[in-house]
Amino acid sequence: MDVSVYDFKTSEAAASHGYLMPVLMPLLQTHASSKRVFELGCGNGSTAARLHAEGFSVTGVDPSASGLAVATQRGLDLHQGSTEEDLAARFGTFPVVISLEVVEHVFSPKLYAERVHDLLEPGGVAIISTPYHGYLKNLALAVTGKMDGHFTALWEGGHIKFFSRQTLGTLFNRVGMEEIGFERAGRIPQLAKSMICVYRKGG
Numbered sequence: 001m002d003v004s005v006y007d008f009k010t011s012e013a014a015a016s017h018g019y020l021m022p023v024l025m026p027l028l029q030t031h032a033s034s035k036r037v038f039e040l041g042c043g044n045g046s047t048a049a050r051l052h053a054e055g056f057s058v059t060g061v062d063p064s065a066s067g068l069a070v071a072t073q074r075g076l077d078l079h080q081g082s083t084e085e086d087l088a089a090r091f092g093t094f095p096v097v098i099s100l101e102v103v104e105h106v107f108s109p110k111l112y113a114e115r116v117h118d119l120l121e122p123g124g125v126a127i128i129s130t131p132y133h134g135y136l137k138n139l140a141l142a143v144t145g146k147m148d149g150h151f152t153a154l155w156e157g158g159h160i161k162f163f164s165r166q167t168l169g170t171l172f173n174r175v176g177m178e179e180i181g182f183e184r185a186g187r188i189p190q191l192a193k194s195m196i197c198v199y200r201k202g203g
Contacts (some may be wrong), residue, residue: 003056010034014046016101016194019186020129023196024098028056028150031125031181031198034095038119040087040112041102042078044069052076083111088118097126101194104130104159109171122203126177130163132184132195142190165195172199 035056042060044067046124049056061081071078096117106112116126141147169179177199186193
């Protein structure tokens with residue numbers, strides 16, 4: 001995957017953090033048995049920095065060299081890496097894996113889900129966010145003429161896959177994980193910007 005299109009110049013959080021973090025933090029409080037977290041797709045480290053400020057110990061990877069250059073200036077335990085490698089062999093396993101707005105960018109969702117599964121301890125939880133797609137939202141996009149803009153094919157490095165709650169759940173069910181939590185984030189629930197799903201590994 002060509003990650004040169006993911007060019008991070010600052011440590012500023014993405015706009016999505018404004019609606020993701022208020023949902024993520026309560027989910028961590030509810031479902032995380034430990035404050036030791038692995039972040040898959042840490043970008044410029046903005047989420048890891050927020051979690052670190054809340055007392056979490058975060059290890060993370062991202063394929064973007066520019067993102068890691070910014071992230072490591074924060075003194076965080078973040079590294080260059082991706083689902084193309086055996087991350088569990090490199091970093092071990094964790095009670096919690098988070099991955100925000102990443103799965104829609106990967107060429108192989110199957111490999112991505114397998115890496116999340118392998119990074120988790122038995123009984124561990126994964127918190128995964130991705131843009132929300134549901135009947136009413138898709139209908140609203142079509143009626144307002146915004147479908148082309150939302151599903152644009154012209155965004156370099158943009159979204160490759162578009163998930164519903166059901167298809168994301170199927171992806172993780174296939175690697176032996178079950179959904180134990182679900183929230184929408186941004187706007188009213190029917191038109192939410194993102195969904196955040198919590199999956200538990202068996203064992």
